[in-house]
Amino acid sequence: MATKRLWRWRGIDAHGAPCQGMLWQASRLEVLHDLQQQRVMPLAVRRCAVKLNLWHPRYSSETIRQLATLLQAGLPLADGLSLLAQQQPHPQWQALLESLGRELAQGVAFTTALAQWPQAFPPLYLAMISTGELTGKLDICCQQLANQQQEQQRLAGKVKKALRYPLIVLALALLVVLGMLYFVLPEFTAIYQTFSTPLPLLTRMVVAAGDMLSRGWPLLLALFLSPLLLNQLVQRRSDWLLRRQRLLNALPLIGPLIGGQQLSLIFTILALTQSAGISFLQGLQSVEATLSCPLWRQRLAQARTLIAQGEPIWQALSRCGGFTPLCLQLIRTGESAGALDQMLENLAHHHREQTHQRADSLAAHLEPIMLVITGSLVGILVVAMYLPVFHLGDAIGGAGG
Numbered sequence: 001m002a003t004k005r006l007w008r009w010r011g012i013d014a015h016g017a018p019c020q021g022m023l024w025q026a027s028r029l030e031v032l033h034d035l036q037q038q039r040v041m042p043l044a045v046r047r048c049a050v051k052l053n054l055w056h057p058r059y060s061s062e063t064i065r066q067l068a069t070l071l072q073a074g075l076p077l078a079d080g081l082s083l084l085a086q087q088q089p090h091p092q093w094q095a096l097l098e099s100l101g102r103e104l105a106q107g108v109a110f111t112t113a114l115a116q117w118p119q120a121f122p123p124l125y126l127a128m129i130s131t132g133e134l135t136g137k138l139d140i141c142c143q144q145l146a147n148q149q150q151e152q153q154r155l156a157g158k159v160k161k162a163l164r165y166p167l168i169v170l171a172l173a174l175l176v177v178l179g180m181l182y183f184v185l186p187e188f189t190a191i192y193q194t195f196s197t198p199l200p201l202l203t204r205m206v207v208a209a210g211d212m213l214s215r216g217w218p219l220l221l222a223l224f225l226s227p228l229l230l231n232q233l234v235q236r237r238s239d240w241l242l243r244r245q246r247l248l249n250a251l252p253l254i255g256p257l258i259g260g261q262q263l264s265l266i267f268t269i270l271a272l273t274q275s276a277g278i279s280f281l282q283g284l285q286s287v288e289a290t291l292s293c294p295l296w297r298q299r300l301a302q303a304r305t306l307i308a309q310g311e312p313i314w315q316a317l318s319r320c321g322g323f324t325p326l327c328l329q330l331i332r333t334g335e336s337a338g339a340l341d342q343m344l345e346n347l348a349h350h351h352r353e354q355t356h357q358r359a360d361s362l363a364a365h366l367e368p369i370m371l372v373i374t375g376s377l378v379g380i381l382v383v384a385m386y387l388p389v390f391h392l393g394d395a396i397g398g399a400g401g
Contacts, residue, residue: 006048007031014039022095054092055119061149068142078104123289124269131276141276148272152265155355159261162359166366173374180381181210188385199388206384245295253362260355262296267348274341281307
């Protein structure tokens, strides 16, 4: 199937009134064909840039949540999509919802229509909505899916905030230090030199550091840019991505936090798909397609292969690694007792709460450390600048005598 592009059009409708809008189609000819079917005489058709940030999961989950609300209110699916399109503030999404409505009007299944938009609706959405269509519980499946997505986005945001906090504080501290070295310290040094008084050792060391930084700014810039360039290189190599993930998992505080978030996401999706009646293998496939971590995708692909070969679920998960003994024990119990969906829900709740606690703990541990580092850097610079004042007093007193 050809890739759909976003087009903006202007024209005149059947009543002679000017109108405009946006369409998703593969070519200009198909846009003109759609407009002809709508009895619109086109005046201008041009390509539009697609805003990639609008494919963020929060837009998809919010759309599904609103759709679930309309379905629960008794509105037909096609009417619900039409109403959502009218209320949609983003033209890109408005055109997408209108496209889905046209597909439904042509007799296409909702799941099939959504499958044409993998950038907006990942496999988990397709699996849940397909189950809802087959069971006649589309509103319930959409609501469960929206709740799961919202909870995972909230948890992911908290983890990112906990990991970004020390980097932001260190960056601000570094900017303050560089500003004092480049702008403040040279002024103080010039004043002190007019008295021909030797500077204290600490001040001389700080001045030397400032001179070195001013002369070596290309090296400093390269040091700032090197992590970004290294990250771009790592993104292109799957084996490097796996090594980076293993390194992150081995870090204290940060490793358990990242691992807990991944386990929470895995068990939440598996619990959701199991409760909807989706097979465990298909649920694993949905998780694998949802995860961005290459290490966990590799583990789940291995587990899926072992389960397909007839191994028990708990044993396959234990062989692929990454799952705690508690996870394996509860899954084994649930598999034996026929209550796997409940055990998966318990594990999802456990890891979700544990990740929240670890994020709070990381912030609590790092905050005093960051304050000490920042205070020490700024304090050393302030002492280095004002320490010569005492020597200047002696020098002025000696000159007056």
